[in-house]
Amino acid sequence: MLLVVVGIWPAGYALNLALTSFGGAFTGLTNFINTYNQGFLVPAFEHVATFMAIWLTALIVIVIGLSLVMHTLARRVSAPFRFLFYLPAAFAGSASVLVWLFMLQPGLSPWDFVLHMLGYKTLGDSLISGNLPIVYALIAFWTGAGSWILVIHGALANVPDEVLEAAALDGAGPVQTALRVKLPMIKKWIVYMLIVAFAGGTQLFAEPQLISQVSQRLVDPLWSPNTLATYLAFQYDNFNYAAAIAIDLLVVAVVCAGLLVFRTGLFKAD
Amino acid sequence: MRPVNISVRLDVSITPRPWSPRRLLARGAWxxxxxxxxxxxxxxxxxxxxxxxxxxxxxxxxxxxxxxxxFGSFNQILANWQVLFSGLLGQTGTWLANSALYSGSGVLIAVGLGIPAGYGLAAFDFIGRRPLLIATMIAMLIPSNALVLPLVLEAHSLKVLSSPLAVILPYGLFPFGVYIAYLYFNTPRVHGLLAAARIDGCTEWQAFRAVALPLSTPVIGLVVVLDFIASWTNYFLPWAMYSAFDLPGRYPVTLGIAQQLMAGPSYGGGLLRDLQLQTTAPPSVEALLILVSCAPVIIVLLIAQRWIVSGRLQGVFV
Known part of the structure; x- marks a missing residue:
């Protein structure tokens, strides 16, 4: 019931809005084509793609790397590390953005020496447009990586000991075991992580919205598809265009969810 | 005799070579x-x-x-605390209360609907059960942000944009709760217990109330923890429902934090390279605000870390 009221009905309503004009007449795909032609949507998706490239690479290299490294230690030794990595998840949402604005403000930041090395003197220097995807990836990584480390480490814990002993008997060193034995065995969890992170990444909102706000719009307020859509809806009252973008994003999300349900074999409906 | 011999040989071959100083050193370095x-x-x-x-x-x-x-001094924490709750940022208490109201009510709805729904999916075989399950899984894997704009459009048409319900009802939608309850109830053990209860003359309601519900405390705990964290840290949904319509009295604490960035006086020049961070209160008070606003989640994380891992491994991400 509730799924219908707050899940399917709004989606249907948005679809209806997306397909109609301001006056309510049915206009087919016009809104989709117009949002595309306006020239803001494609750059927004490109921005998010750049962010995603950094964020997903960091997930693959650092999250999997740290999990594999931790898996060579006793649980008792690695548990405190896992908790420390996960702790920033409590600051998800607007808190993490404010924290990182402090981290990027020369003079205040504990990373001042890094900012100094880069020659940054103001917050604005840290937020030049080429840096934005990196900054957003940093924030996403700070709040999100820990929980993915928990997942990958949990998956590694399910690799049977016999398999690891057999690998050791065959003369595999720790690096070989990690790359040739452990990685293939947790493949589906890695795919799961990447699809979920991808779907979440397309939804980027709090970071670009707040950073644009703090710079009084000197930083592009139309940076991501979601900030673009809310801008259209609330600054221009163009709910039809906003709905069209919302549907674009929802299609991406549903395709990702469908892939997870039907292709990875992680979820069962019987 | 022979099998014993074989096992002895195997043992010998597994036993590691005695540690040479060089190997010890290599292992230590590693x-x-x-x-x-x-x-x-x-x-x-x-x-x-x-x-x-x-x-x-x-x-x-x-x-x-x-x-x-x-490090400053411990007394200064108290001074910053006063600025936070009665001085410059006197609204902090309201924001925290709003956050508690929204996520608390959302969690109640999520448990109240999710557990019976999962039970229904597991205990009964009806037409449309499989499509319903698949819809539940798809819904739980869609990032919650993806539904924000459609929800705003719906709330706009229903004229509930400014009401707390506009945030509480979506927080109550927690398909993962349905799915995890379904997984939990759909085991041979629970099916057996329910069959026994029916043979003993329980009505369907009694079977749910007296058998299934008491069994489901771990599931309820998991739903409470995960939905609470997701709701408490949510920013986009309340932003879209309240912020654009200027309703600071309804703000949860995530929006309160965002508001800290709004009030700064404009800086000279209007050039990005001159931009410095401007916040309503000094950084020390803002730091305390962040800590206070995230404290409930930190406490939940400390208590329930294991549940969160198991939830994640089963497909929920908050």
Missing amino acids: RLIVLGVLAFAAIFFVVPIVWLLLESTRTGPQSQFGSPLG
Whole structure:
């Protein structure tokens, strides 16, 4: 019931809005084509793609790397590390953005020496447009990586000991075991992580919205598809265009969810 | 005799060679590298939190002129606390109460609907059960942000944009709760218990109330923890429902934090390279605000870390 009221009905309503004009007449795909032609949507998706490239690479290299490294230690030794990595998840949402604005403000930041090395003197220097995807990836990584480390480490814990002993008997060193034995065995969890992170990444909102706000719009307020859509809806009252973008994003999300349900074999409906 | 011989031989072959000093050294070096890598990563994750803790003990001038990781005094925490709750940011209490109201009500709805729904899917075979299950899984894997704009459009048409319901009802939608309850109830053990209860003359309601419900406390715990964290830290949904319509009295604490960035006076020049961070209160008070607003989640994380991992491994991400 509730799924219908707050899940399917709004989606249907948005679809209806997306397909109609301001006056309510049915206009087919016009809104989709117009949002595309306006020239803001494609750059927004490109921005998010750049962010995603950094964020997903960091997930693959650092999250999997740290999990594999931790898996060579006793649980008792690695548990405190896992908790420390996960702790920033409590600051998800607007808190993490404010924290990182402090981290990027020369003079205040504990990373001042890094900012100094880069020659940054103001917050604005840290937020030049080429840096934005990196900054957003940093924030996403700070709040999100820990929980993915928990997942990958949990998956590694399910690799049977016999398999690891057999690998050791065959003369595999720790690096070989990690790359040739452990990685293939947790493949589906890695795919799961990447699809979920991808779907979440397309939804980027709090970071670009707040950073644009703090710079009084000197930083592009139309940076991501979601900030673009809310801008259209609330600054221009163009709910039809906003709905069209919302549907674009929802299609991406549903395709990702469908892939997870039907292709990875992680979820069962019987 | 022969099998014993074989096992003895195997044992011998598994026994590691005696440690030579060189191997010991190599192993020690390896461990040192591993711990070094982990410590390096831990610094990245922990330094911002350490900074928040230290910053909240300082005065305005101390954070402006002192070294970034300096300690102020414990008394200053109290002074900053007063600014937070009765001074400059007097609304902090309202924001926290709003957050508690929204996420608390959302969690109640999620449990109240999710557990019976999962039970229904597991205990009965009806037409449309499989499509319903698949719809539930798709819904739980869609990022919650994806539904925000459609929800705003719906709330706009229903004229409930400014009401707390506009946030509470979506927080109550927690398809993962349905799915995890379904998984939990759909085991041979629970099916057996339910069959026994029916043979003993229980009505369907009694079977749910007296057999299934008492069994489901772990599931309820998991739903409460995960939905609470997701709701408490949500920013986009309340932003879209309240912020654009200027309703600060309805703000949850995530929006309160965002508002700290709004009030700064404009800086000269209007050039990005001149931009400095402007917040309503000094950084030390803002640091304390962040810590206070995230404290409930930190406490839940401390208590329920294991549940969260198991939830994640089963497909929920908050």
